[in-house]
Amino acid sequence: MDTQQQQSSIQGAKVLMVGAGGIGCELLKTLALSGFQDIHIVTSSLSFSFYLVNLYVIFQLANGQALFICADYSLVLQIDMDTIEVSNLNRQFLFRRSHVGQSKAKVARDAVLRFRPHINIRSYHANVKNPEFDVDFFKQFDVVLNGLDNLDARRHVNRLCLAADVPLVESGTTGFLGQVTVHVKGKTECYECQTKPAPKTYPVCTITSTPTKFVHCIVWAKDLLFAKLFGDKNQDNDLNVRANNAASSSKETEDVFERAEDEDIDQYGRKIYDHVFGYNIEAALSNEETWKNRRRPRPIYSKEVLPECMSQQNGSTQNCSATDDDSTVSAMPLLGLKNPQELWGLTQNSLVFIEALKLFFAKRKKEIGHLTFDKDDQLAVEFVTAAANIRAESFGIPLHSLFEAKGIAGNIVHAVATTNAIVAGLIVIEAIKVLKKDADKYRMTYCLEHPSRKMLLMPVEPFEPNPACYVCSKTPLVLEINTRKSKLRDLVDKIVTAKLGMNLPLIMHGASLLYEVGDDLDAIMVANYNANLEKVGSRIYSSNTGMGFCNFLQVVFLFQSLSELPSPVINGSILTVEDLQQELSCKINVKHREEFDEEKEPEGMVLSGWTQSPATNGESASTSNNENEKAVDVTESSSGPEMASKKRRLSETQPENDKKETENVESDDDELMEIENPVMVSKKKKRVE
Numbered sequence: 259m260d261t262q263q264q265q266s267s268i269q270g271a272k273v274l275m276v277g278a279g280g281i282g283c284e285l286l287k288t289l290a291l292s293g294f295q296d297i298h299i300v301t302s303s304l305s306f307s308f309y310l311v312n313l314y315v316i317f318q319l320a321n322g323q324a325l326f327i328c329a330d331y332s333l334v335l336q337i338d339m340d341t342i343e344v345s346n347l348n349r350q351f352l353f354r355r356s357h358v359g360q361s362k363a364k365v366a367r368d369a370v371l372r373f374r375p376h377i378n379i380r381s382y383h384a385n386v387k388n389p390e391f392d393v394d395f396f397k398q399f400d401v402v403l404n405g406l407d408n409l410d411a412r413r414h415v416n417r418l419c420l421a422a423d424v425p426l427v428e429s430g431t432t433g434f435l436g437q438v439t440v441h442v443k444g445k446t447e448c449y450e451c452q453t454k455p456a457p458k459t460y461p462v463c464t465i466t467s468t469p470t471k472f473v474h475c476i477v478w479a480k481d482l483l484f485a486k487l488f489g490d491k492n493q494d495n496d497l498n499v500r501a502n503n504a505a506s507s508s509k510e511t512e513d514v515f516e517r518a519e520d521e522d523i524d525q526y527g528r529k530i531y532d533h534v535f536g537y538n539i540e541a542a543l544s545n546e547e548t549w550k551n552r553r554r555p556r557p558i559y560s561k562e563v564l565p566e567c568m569s570q571q572n573g574s575t576q577n578c579s580a581t582d583d584d585s586t587v588s589a590m591p592l593l594g595l596k597n598p599q600e601l602w603g604l605t606q607n608s609l610v611f612i613e614a615l616k617l618f619f620a621k622r623k624k625e626i627g628h629l630t631f632d633k634d635d636q637l638a639v640e641f642v643t644a645a646a647n648i649r650a651e652s653f654g655i656p657l658h659s660l661f662e663a664k665g666i667a668g669n670i671v672h673a674v675a676t677t678n679a680i681v682a683g684l685i686v687i688e689a690i691k692v693l694k695k696d697a698d699k700y701r702m703t704y705c706l707e708h709p710s711r712k713m714l715l716m717p718v719e720p721f722e723p724n725p726a727c728y729v730c731s732k733t734p735l736v737l738e739i740n741t742r743k744s745k746l747r748d749l750v751d752k753i754v755t756a757k758l759g760m761n762l763p764l765i766m767h768g769a770s771l772l773y774e775v776g777d778d779l780d781a782i783m784v785a786n787y788n789a790n791l792e793k794v795g796s797r798i799y800s801s802n803t804g805m806g807f808c809n810f811l812q813v814v815f816l817f818q819s820l821s822e823l824p825s826p827v828i829n830g831s832i833l834t835v836e837d838l839q840q841e842l843s844c845k846i847n848v849k850h851r852e853e854f855d856e857e858k859e860p861e862g863m864v865l866s867g868w869t870q871s872p873a874t875n876g877e878s879a880s881t882s883n884n885e886n887e888k889a890v891d892v893t894e895s896s897s898g899p900e901m902a903s904k905k906r907r908l909s910e911t912q913p914e915n916d917k918k919e920t921e922n923v924e925s926d927d928d929e930l931m932e933i934e935n936p937v938m939v940s941k942k943k944k945r946v947e
């Protein structure tokens with residue numbers, strides 16, 4: 259690439275960066291410095307770019323100032339909603355300890371301005387899904403660069419880029435693996451054109467009744483027990499085993515989890531302990547059939563492992579410092595446990611379980627009822643580790659340290675700063691090509707863990723838009739659903755919001771508007787939509803008391819199914835679903851189906867043709883928690899578009915030694931940690947076919 263050309267293509271260009279985390283910090287720095295070296299050489303050979311970027315990183319580490327070469331530069335805007343955490347500091351090098359708690363977007367901006375004071379950087383500490391970042395906002399940019407860590411935001415940005423007709427350079431890293439892809443409307447596939455691999459999920463009964471691996475215990479502790487005790491009480495929770503003994507799922511059992519106002523926390527903790535590790539296991543054991551060919555679990559009761567009176571032990575919440583704030587509350591120091599890599603025995607795990615539970619009630623009571631598991635929440639990690647280990651002990655599964663359990667629970671693949679640096683370099687290279695409209699030279703580039711043909715970077719030509727993609731083409735989706743039983747609410751929650759990722763949806767059936775979300779709706783419209791969602795309204799019955807003079811009026815709310823809506827949705831109906839913010843519209847062909855497999859299709863409906871939520875979508879090293887959140891659901895494998903052209907093109911560049919790697923990936927379903935860059939996975943899948 260000619261330097262002059264390159265400089266002129268970047269000068270005056272307006273760039274939007276989304277995300278200022280591991281990739282984002284590197285990217286902002288690389289963007290700010292991109293005039294300093296012969297980038298035109300880098301682009302001519304991508305393997306050379308790898309070398310250069312690495313060299314650059316090493317050089318920068320050795321002498322950060324040496325590379326700061328000034329040139330007039332374009333306007334860069336960046337968006338990030340996060341604040342800086344201690345765990346970010348090892349790789350998000352624009353941040354220092356003193357910045358912990360501050361806005362990432364702002365601190366990153368200030369740090370870069372210190373060495374490039376002449377460039378114009380605007381930062382937004384905000385969620386990119388906020389309505390102010392609408393299509394008009396996106397239209398002002400020449401290119402959008404993503405450094406995100408979750409599918410939801412990535413899909414949203416993809417849709418806005420399509421609607422605004424602005425090219426998108428998308429990226430992700432997972433440990434040593436990374437990828438950079440280019441998405442230009444009408445020319446290349448969009449981010450959602452490809453079917454993503456299905457998330458790793460586990461049958462509900464494995465999690466609730468027959469765990470065989472530590473990850474099953476983690477999912478149980480995190481998604482069921484933690485959610486039950488500290489999360490939203492209205493959410494479905496399949497915590498109790500399905501036992502012959504109906505008592506375990508009775509109303510009284512439900513009440514075990516409720517703590518009475520004046521109930522002693524220690525007693526409450528023991529009650530929960532005995533219920534989930536003792537009685538529930540006994541109830542499960544009563545299902546003789548289940549254990550015919552399985553190892554029987556051992557019920558564990560608190561009195562066997564815990565001292566009579568916890569408050570006389572070291573680990574009493576009473577010893578907890580009054581200055582503790584939410585983020586530092588921890589059971590470990592109170593119990594004299596220092597090393598997170600140490601393996602705790604049953605007694606230590608039991609002590610941590612009770613102590614962490616007590617601390618939640620003693621120190622974080624206000625959060626109870628709203629908590630979701632967060633890998634950066636020390637107390638939550640301690641509780642989940644302890645609970646998973648006690649369950650593992652009961653089922654004869656090897657125990658794990660807090661460090662290991664945290665990795666599994668948080669889907670953590672440890673970040674490799676160099677991968678982020680390489681990916682940031684590649685993003686800038688692709689961004690420059692986009693600015694130059696050098697479409698023939700666009701490349702999707704994959705960072706490999708092991709060299710292939712002596713290269714660690716694998717460039718692949720981007721693919722054409724997938725004509726079957728519901729996001730960038732008009733191909734309808736197919737929804738199998740029981741139209742006589744399912745409500746519009748199910749469709750909105752499980753399909754439109756959860757699967758299609760719509761923010762402000764509108765659902766139409768023919769000319770009839772069934773549902774809409776927005777700030778400008780009047781009260782009557784809201785009432786109508788709510789009626790469509792849940793109930794037709796009420797019918798008033800009068801019932802005779804039998805005393806001759808008094809009739810009671812009885813109000814009965816009637817729940818209505820899709821087929822009973824004012825404009826009935828039945829087999830063969832075509833729904834139009836739109837998101838006004840994302841300017842996305844798609845059609846859903848409805849197929850009535852009477853029965854669904856409770857285990858395999860727990861949602862009671864199956865959508866085909868959509869981009870399935872991946873376990874991690876090339877997410878930056880610390881990935882979203884989505885996988886485990888969904889882990890107890892058994893998600894359908896997508897019947898989305900086939901990637902025939904991908905197969906052909908990728909096979910052209912297929913290195914032999916990657917094949918082995920593929921087979922390993924495909925065969926080993928043991929590890930939740932086996933989080934792959936999804937494109938790599940699909941590519942590998944194609945290779946072994």
Ligand SMILES: Nc1ncnc2c1ncn2[C@@H]1O[C@H](COP(=O)(O)OP(=O)(O)OP(=O)(O)O)[C@@H](O)[C@H]1O
Binds near residue numbers: 341346406
């Ligand atoms: N919807 C969103 N709007 C704006 N920024 C987002 C959005 N979703 C994610 N991000 C940002 O994307 C960045 C991703 O960076 P990265 O993958 O390094 O994650 P992290 O949260 O910084 O690190 P870790 O997950 O390891 O603690 C984060 O800074 C996060 O705040």
Ligand SMILES: [Zn+2]
Binds near residue numbers: 723731
């Ligand atoms: Zn598409």
